[in-house]
Amino acid sequence: MWSSTRSILWFALPLFLILSSIPAMAHHGWGWATDQEFEITGTIVAKRLGNPHGEVTLNVDGKEWLIEVGQPWRNQRAGLTEELLSEGRIITVHGHKSAKPDERRVKAERIVIDGKDYNLYPDRSS
Structure with a gap:
């Protein structure tokens, strides 16, 4: 009896761990975004x-857009500081928007502030 219960646990536990990690992998990848380049300009209203990554909310023509910026180390490497991403600042975001037509969310690859580029993903062309 003990050995059959133990066998089930050895099989079920790894399976449970693998399946429970799928939602986390789906969120943190790029799978939710379109492949098409997208550009949007707006005023920062929150950050x-x-x-696991920063978020900036932009007001664009009276509608709020959620912009995913990089992890702290990625933002720092690109030169993005809290001051540069402060409320009231106008920024242009180059990246990829959500594949869901009604979702106003963008994964930023490059951000332009006062005419200067801050490239979060220098290995990608944006």
Whole structure:
């Protein structure tokens, strides 16, 4: 009896761990975004910087867009600071928008502030 229960646990536990990690992998990849390049300009109305990635909310023609920026190390490497992403600043975001037509969300690859480029993903052309 003990050995059959143990066998089930050895099989079920790894399967449970693999399946429970799928939603996290789906969120943090690029799968939710379109392949098409997208550009949007707006005024920062809110921000949350930190892990797993930062978020900036833009007001664009009276509608709010959620912009995913990089992880803290990626933002720092690109030269993006909290001050540059402060409320009231106008920025242009180059990246990829959500594949869901009604979702106003963009994964930023490059951000332009006061005419200067801040490239979050230098290995990608944006």
